[in-house]
Amino acid sequence: MSTEVTSNKHIKINGSGTASGGIFDEVKINGSGKVVGDIECKLVKIDGSGNVEGAVKAHKIRINGSGTINGDITATDMKVNGSSSLLGCAIIDELTINGSTNFAKDIKVKEFNINGASKVSGRITGGKVKVNGMLTVKGSCEVEVFESNGTLEVDGLLSADMIHLKIGHQSVVKEMGGEHISVIEHISTKMLKKILNFLFQRNDVLNAEVIEGDEINLDVTSAKLVRGKRVFIGEKCHIDRVEYSEHLDIHENAKVRETVKI
Amino acid sequence: MEEKFISKKELLELTGISYGQLYRWKRMDIIPESWFIKRSSFTGQETFFPKEKIVERIDKIVKLKDEYSLEELAKLFSPNPAEIELTEEALRSKHLLTEETINKYKSMYTKLHSYSFGAIYFMYVCEMVSKSTGLSIDECLVTFTFIHEHYKEHGKISQELVGIEKGNQLIWFMVPIQVPIFLEQQARVLKRYNLLEIMNQVKMKLTGLQP
Numbered sequence: 001m002s003t004e005v006t007s008n009k010h011i012k013i014n015g016s017g018t019a020s021g022g023i024f025d026e027v028k029i030n031g032s033g034k035v036v037g038d039i040e041c042k043l044v045k046i047d048g049s050g051n052v053e054g055a056v057k058a059h060k061i062r063i064n065g066s067g068t069i070n071g072d073i074t075a076t077d078m079k080v081n082g083s084s085s086l087l088g089c090a091i092i093d094e095l096t097i098n099g100s101t102n103f104a105k106d107i108k109v110k111e112f113n114i115n116g117a118s119k120v121s122g123r124i125t126g127g128k129v130k131v132n133g134m135l136t137v138k139g140s141c142e143v144e145v146f147e148s149n150g151t152l153e154v155d156g157l158l159s160a161d162m163i164h165l166k167i168g169h170q171s172v173v174k175e176m177g178g179e180h181i182s183v184i185e186h187i188s189t190k191m192l193k194k195i196l197n198f199l200f201q202r203n204d205v206l207n208a209e210v211i212e213g214d215e216i217n218l219d220v221t222s223a224k225l226v227r228g229k230r231v232f233i234g235e236k237c238h239i240d241r242v243e244y245s246e247h248l249d250i251h252e253n254a255k256v257r258e259t260v261k262i
Numbered sequence: 263m264e265e266k267f268i269s270k271k272e273l274l275e276l277t278g279i280s281y282g283q284l285y286r287w288k289r290m291d292i293i294p295e296s297w298f299i300k301r302s303s304f305t306g307q308e309t310f311f312p313k314e315k316i317v318e319r320i321d322k323i324v325k326l327k328d329e330y331s332l333e334e335l336a337k338l339f340s341p342n343p344a345e346i347e348l349t350e351e352a353l354r355s356k357h358l359l360t361e362e363t364i365n366k367y368k369s370m371y372t373k374l375h376s377y378s379f380g381a382i383y384f385m386y387v388c389e390m391v392s393k394s395t396g397l398s399i400d401e402c403l404v405t406f407t408f409i410h411e412h413y414k415e416h417g418k419i420s421q422e423l424v425g426i427e428k429g430n431q432l433i434w435f436m437v438p439i440q441v442p443i444f445l446e447q448q449a450r451v452l453k454r455y456n457l458l459e460i461m462n463q464v465k466m467k468l469t470g471l472q473p
Contacts, residue, residue, distance in 0.1 A: 125289070142289040159285040179282025209307065212270075214280045224306055227271070228281065243271075262271065 171206045182217040268313040290332045347376040380413040383464045425453040
């Protein structure tokens with residue numbers, strides 16, 4: 001149990017020590033220690049279950065384990081390997097999650113990569129989001145490019161210039177809007193999944209209320225309203241109403257209740 | 263007077279813009295989120311916009327989008343154009359301030375790459391006071407430096423510029439609006455300027471938009 005302040009610049013907490021915030025070069029927590037107060041530094045590294053009870057303004061943040069940060073985060077490069085709870089708003093250039101994270105508020109990212117699961121209780125705004133696994137967004141997600149493979153839940157609006165969804169498990173997006181939208185099925189090669197799906201007659205689809213875009217390409221989608229310029233409805237789709245202005249293509253097996261040219 | 267509304271569908275048809283553009287401009291805050299109004303219609307949930315505002319905004323965006331980047335447009339249209347930064351050329355082309363004002367300001371604050379909204383507003387106030395009191399622009403630029411320095415106070419509470427005269431002395435104060443001022447007998451309030459109104463005037467003239 002020790003807290004070293006090796007220079008004015010470095011703070012290293014081993015074990016369950018406590019340190020107060022401030023401006024440093026590096027802050028490293030190894031264990032369950034905590035920093036009470038705001039930190040401004042080049043690197044924050046938490047190995048273990050450490051906690052920062054304050055805001056973090058850092059160039060680099062690394063969490064290996066289950067570290068938490070209570071305050072707002074501003075960082076250039078943040079990586080979480082493990083599971084983490086981030087309670088404040090976050091503005092991060094490059095954010096990578098390997099494992100699972102819980103963001104309690106809004107996040108603004110240039111690049112957001114998820115391998116695993118992530119939950120954002122606020123909204124996401126930014127550049128590129130790439131999900132391999134699961135993403136849950138309680139608010140809206142408005143970005144430049146959105147790609148996901150796996151499970152997706154967006155309670156608000158999902159909008160991007162380019163949306164590309166690969167549906168592996170039942171997904172729900174309330175509203176989708178953008179320029180190019182494509183939703184395809186993630187064909188699982190896993191035997192167990194195939195068997196379960198067959199036995200329980202499960203169809204992993206994307207459930208949406210409204211999908212609007214210029215170029216829309218859908219499969220495995222169940223929606224109330226699809227509206228676009230050029231619309232392609234695939235085989236495993238269940239759409240109440242399609243409105244199109246330029247082109248419409250519906251697979252013969254798709255279930256579409258009504259189509260309207262506008 | 264009831265405001266007219268237009269549906270998203272009709273809007274796209276009317277203006278010729280695409281879904282991609284509409285969603286992108288919403289994302290970049292060039293079209294305020296508050297203008298997207300959800301109403302129930304016979305097809306379910308439909309989005310409506312205040313017709314006059316949205317048509318005018320889209321018209322402006324289409325005209326300006328080749329000249330400005332989306333980020334710049336967002337700043338221009340934001341309810342807080344206090345984020346505007348103009349180059350000297352751009353500022354001069356607005357014809358908001360006289361050549362003299364800009365030149366005198368430049369000589370006071372050298373090494374300027376661009377003019378922030380705060381600086382532009384400051385120059386405008388100085389010009390205004392100079393015109394109405396007869397004080398020279400130089401005097402104003404120097405005297406009212408404190409307004410420039412305490413520009414952030416405007417964000418907290420609306421301010422007023424008050425000039426109080428006693429004999430030949432003229433002292434200037436920046437005080438919150440609607441604070442009653444009680445003076446000694448020999449002094450009187452010479453001038454009073456509502457800085458909030460002036461700030462809005464500058465915003466309007468810079469963006470060419472109604473607030």
